[in-house]
Amino acid sequence: MRRTVLKSLLAAPAAVALPGLVWAQAKPEKSKLTVAVGGKNLFYYLPLTVAEQLGYFKAEGLEVEIPDFAGGSKALQALVGGSADVVSGAYEHTINMQAKRQPIQSIVLQGRAPQIVLAASTKTMPGFKSIADLKGKKIGVTAPGSSTAMMASYVLAKAGIKPTDVSFIGVGASSGAITAVKSGQVDAIANLDPVITMLERDQLIKIISDTRTLKDTQAVYGGPMPAACLYTPVKFVQENPATCQALANVMVRALRWLQKAGPSEIVKTVPESFLLGDRSLYLAAWERVREAISPDGLMPEAGPATALRVLQTFDDKLKTAKIDLGQTATNSFAKKAAAKYA
Incomplete structure (x- = not known):
């Protein structure tokens, strides 16, 4: 826990980081995927919707099914139960699951503020x-x-x-x-x-x-608090590096699109049901949370440590658990994706 988190993130497992130059453009090992999500209509998961609606998954050779659950914990249950390969969900789950000896890892960040x-x-x-x-x-x-x-x-x-x-x-x-x-x-x-x-x-x-803005998030948590990400079992990352790279490419491309998209583009892209019957209010809400969306898919250096400290505040089991934050997230995929969509 005392090691520098950024150093841990960069020093990703050899099975993940070392072959990068070889498989960066390789065909995904698993082209058909199920990505679970809990509350798809929320801005928290807007990058996922953008990627789906604009055909970014298909562009990377992926055929993705996205079941929508009532909340993030339900999406996590789908992953643990084997009915999902990847989850678009809160980074905090990677810490909780490591404590339960079921290691999962964030492969690309979607949100840099929780928006809750x-x-x-x-x-x-x-x-x-x-x-x-x-x-x-x-x-x-x-x-x-x-x-x-x-x-x-x-x-x-x-x-x-x-x-x-x-x-x-x-x-x-x-x-x-x-x-x-x-x-x-x-x-x-x-x-x-x-x-x-x-x-x-x-x-x-x-x-x-x-926690809808970076300033408010800092005030509540006392540091950068990573939010939505794509996470999957560490074993999946090790066995499917090209698939994980494709997913990171998809998400970084969606994040880049959101940085430039205007209100009319947002409304045209999301399903009508997401607007909850009020287009103007939806757009007003979007402007309030826009900066919470990650611009590049990278986990901030101090983010994992902030999340662990927050969880330890109310979870006694995590106060004594040995957590290797470097195993909860990797920036290797997002960095390659950023280079591709620079």
């Missing part, structure tokens, strides 16, 4: 004053165990509230989450845009903690 917002319901908690008021309450998250639940747990822990002092309720990441707040099923919610912006518009929530 914790907010109190103005319907059930009109007199909300502080985080302490959440003790004993029901908090809606995309799915228990997901990154939204982890973010909420961290904010609560800093206020002296244990995760067991509240009830986490899975509400998904779309209209179901909005309904849960409107109907009073939950007292607070940890979710992402465009859901949060729509709840704000209707004055249904009061923001408690916000």
